[in-house]
Amino acid sequence: MSPSAGTVYAWELRKLRFQKRTYLGLGAAVAVPIIFVVATSLQGQGGPEDVAFGRYIHDSGLAIPLVLLLFGAIWMYPLITALVAGDIFAAEDHNGTLKTILTRSLERQQIFYGKAMAAATYAITAILLSGIVAIVAGCIESGFNPLTSLSGTEVSAVKALGLVFASLGFYLIPVLAITSIGLLLSVVTRNSAAAVVGTLMVSLLIQLIGILPGLSGLRPYLLSEQFNAWQGLLRTPVDWTPIVRSLWVCALYALPALVAAFLAFLRRDVAGG
Secondary structure: OOOOHHHHHHHHHHHHOOOHHHHHHHHHHHHHHHHHHHHHHHHOOOOOOOOOOHHHOOOOOOHHHHHHHHHHOOOHHHHHHHHHHOOOOHHHHHHOOHHHHOOOOOOHHHHHHHHHHHHHHHHHHHHHHHHHHHHHHHHHHHOOOOEEOOOOOEEOHHHHHHHHHHHHHHHHHHHHHHHHHHHHHHHHHOOHHHHHHHHHHHHHHHHHHHHOOOOHHHHHHOHHHHHHHHHHHHOOOOOOHHHHHHHHHHHHHHHHHHHHHHHHHHOOOOOOO
16 A cells, blocks of 8 residues: 555654653643642642633632633744744754655655644644643542633533533644644744744744733734634623634644645755755
8 A cells, every 4th residue: 555644644653752852741731730739739829810710720620721822822832833833844854864855755745734634633732631631630629619710600510521621622722833833834934943933933923922011902813813713702692703703814824834834845945855
């Protein structure tokens, strides 16, 4: 059977299993929720009341993953995502292995699709793993109790758990947009460090634009704002407006980045590598 994009995808997943940066990112995804829960436990009563659900972290463990979604959007999740997305193409240039891969009866588009899917799989795994650890650690500390929604209504623990997982799902939309930007920089820069740092800097720059005076009108269309779209699920009734906006705004960032990365990869000269 001739190799396909699925073959490349499987290869890339196996490669990720043996790379230190994979476990660095996943380790952070696991450690941060645990550290947060321990810190809030030692603090006693009170919490980060200036953020959504911060006041409820001692009442319900299901508030913990929601608070972490807010804090993680600043730098943690973009960085974890960038660790693999920014390296997955650039590493081939660093190691001089791209030319070898192209001799294995593989088309460039197959390589691109397989690597892009592997980077997306890593990002999804990291976010879901972080969320699950936060749920478990939070419930151990504060209990599997009902959660107060952003509308002030009490939501049963079982329903709140479903809403937390749904929030993680919608949170993945801007995360995958960040992944697309990382893939573009990985292809264009051909340097893992530059691509990883560049992806994080793009994320931080977009956040900076959102807080500059006079530019508040741009905030609904910034990628950084889409990390908050999941909050619409925690209202009664559900506010679908930010969620729908997140879908098309993230697409405006992700699709051009993916197309540009794809075209740059197809046109890459590997004769000397």
